[in-house]
Amino acid sequence: MRIIGTKITIRELTFKDSKDFYEFGRDPSIGPMAGWKPFPNYDVACRLLSSLILNKETYAITEINSNKLIGTISIYNYGIRKYKRVKSLGFSLGAPYHNKGYMTEAVNLVCDYIFNKTDCELLEVGCHTDNFASKRVIEKCGFKYDGMLEKYKALYDGRVVDAYFYSMTKEEHERKKLI
């Protein structure tokens, strides 16, 4: 998969991304907001990158005129809803690239891809209740608020977080494009 936007490109991960992936994931301001532990060293980052390449659910985000990985976006085959034709989104971006509209563009591009090129009928996404930037991205992309799940998840550091959940159906996505 390769999707070219106006600000960013979404492409498959490769082993050549390992240094950029480590730089991005070691930052303690990124992982914990998304529920994962910052990478403690380069080897851990390389092992995780290998498993992500094998799983084929996670893609690299790069700036439009660069091949450097600056973030990731994942399309998971599991989520809160347990039936077929539902996919779940996850995303994270390196701190130097925040608040430039990059992730809003990435999520919109992935929504178009999922509803136009796969048989997915519903896309869901969630964020911790204190993740205001993520909440804003999700709302800007037109997802509908489904509700809050208290004590959603115990994180690697023992914190138990509440989460907001959102969804978009194929029909809602098509209607959004008409507005």
Ligand SMILES: CC(C)(COP(=O)(O)OP(=O)(O)OC[C@H]1O[C@@H](n2cnc3c(N)ncnc32)[C@H](O)[C@@H]1OP(=O)(O)O)[C@@H](O)C(=O)NCCC(=O)NCCS
């Ligand atoms: C969430 C994240 C992906 C957003 O990426 P981004 O490219 O900066 O997002 P965008 O620039 O497209 O949009 C960010 C929006 O959030 C707003 N925002 C940022 N910080 C905010 C805050 N603390 N409170 C309220 N709004 C905030 C911005 O103003 C912007 O909204 P606007 O366009 O209306 O001004 C990025 O912050 C990130 O990777 N965070 C750490 C990991 C993470 O949280 N991943 C998501 C897990 S669900």
